[in-house]
Amino acid sequence: MNITRRQLLILLPAAAIAWEHILAGTPEASPNYNMTDHWWGMLMDITRCIGCGSCVRACQLENQVPDGYFRTWVERYHVTDWEVEYPKVDSPDGGKGGFPTAKEDGGKNFFVPKLCNHCADSPCTQVCPVGATFVSPDGVVLVDQKYCLGCRYCVQACPYGCRFINPKTETANKCTLCYHRITKGLTTACCEVCPTGTRQLADLKNPNDPIHEFLRTHSVQVLKPHLATRAKVFYYGLDGSVR
């Protein structure tokens, strides 16, 4: 088949659009989404994180997060030697704009992205006086913005510092795991933009999800396991100094 230059110029953009569509996946229509078929979590391979802050920026854009507040952020840890209990940590503006150059003093540096752990036994939902925050049947901790009193008890109860009070709405706010996206078959904004694949959305109820193979074959941890919150953000490569 002979293709003229003119035809090629028309076909290339069309092919690019088609390829982008394939990469993005076919969005599942929301009405067909069955909550009980899913149990969402996330895999965080911190050996891959480069601290670029793309995830923080994407989250803020996608979810209209006010400046100074964070649904997700990135921390940089610096551990010099054996005193792993006292690391030096920084997170300038939540790591949104990346990080300044680290000190060259022989220690190790690494990045730890954080977000709501969507705990199955979440302390924040336990304390809400009106049940405005809840664990959805698909395992996402959500806040009903039209019902929240703004008492801030949930903010106090979250051990990971993932909640804040939105100054515009005066209600509790947090990561929704981009619920508006994942229920349409898309991934979260932070996973979407992560250039290294550090973050991977995981459906723990889907037997074909690659997370199962990963969890079976790798050493993973959750944050603050002693608090028994049944966190569903699994960290690979987590250092003992991380809080």
Add this chain to the structure above:
Amino acid sequence: MQIPVEGFMYPNEVELQWSVLIVLYPFLTGLVAGAFILASLERVFQVEAVKPTYRLALLTALAFLMVAPLPLQLHLGHPERSFEMYLTPHGSSAMAMFGFVYLWYLLGVLVLEIWLDYRRDIVVMSQSNTGWKRLFYRALTLGSNNISERSLHIDERVGWLITVIGIPSAFLLHGYVGFIFGSIKANPWWSSPLMPVVFIFSAMVSGIAIVMLLYMLMCWLRREAIDMRCVDTVAKYLFYTFIIDFSLEMLDLIHRIYEADESFRSLDFMVHTRLYLSQVVIQIFLGTVAPIGLLALTQVLKLTDLRRKRIYVIAGCLTLIGIFAMRWNVVIGGQLFSKSFLGYTTYKMGFVAREGLLTAIVLTILPFVILWVLLKLLPPWPEKHSVATSAAASAD
């Protein structure tokens, strides 16, 4: 407004969530519970010596209880939705019970007990007054003008029963406030099974202290002699309760120091720096050790009435300052350190703001204004009582 941070805080932790108004809330409910428990001494435990403070204690409890929910309402992001706590309370939330515990204590215990105790006086005043006062007291009688011996005897029995129910209710009211803090496992400064017990005893301490001070103030304002037997007894109870409270707090402190868990280094640093003035100086030494020492003096030395009175006034004021500092250190202190245990933030209190200092001052003064009105409407003084009783007798 830039908030100074030392070390590392999770980014959402920098701003404090619970302000001075939340400090005020346990302080006010503590006064309520303590005042009620003092009143119950006379009613249930037959401690006749404290009788002159009985009605004053009940009215004080009511005045403070009426103001107690205001700091919470002012603090809520959506106060208009607070009624949802009654309609759809969340079973697993300690805070969800607030509305029910509050309403039970206000209407099921305090108002009912005051009404029963004053019923005879109310009926008498509804007959002896004219104009709006007559209408007001007539409304308060709730249509029952029966003040026969038998009727008053029933009032007395029912009042006694309510007080008996009221004692665990007072414990519930304040123990529950302690539980709100003590059950937060994310926060090691709060998370302790001792917290509700410490809150109950500190409540008793503050409630006894304020009733003692108010009684002495009322006597001074009314140019009456202070019943020293009464004040000595109240001070003795204050002393004993304070020792239990202090012992519990020290037990908590020693346990933390000895156990020295992962949070200890961070909390210890906070106590030695940001909380040094409010915790070590004001709460422990000025607000606890000093009043306990002063009260101990009155127990072991034979002092003149005047000296004892002076000591009681100083010890009472120091006690209230100490208990307020304790509430401050619990509420504010529990938010100054990061849950990562790697840093500290600062509490910036505004002056003219919804949750500012001015609001806190107004809310602190308001119960005294309400108490003044209550004292005018329902005078607890024995001589007025006797005048009213004689008026009733003549009316009969």
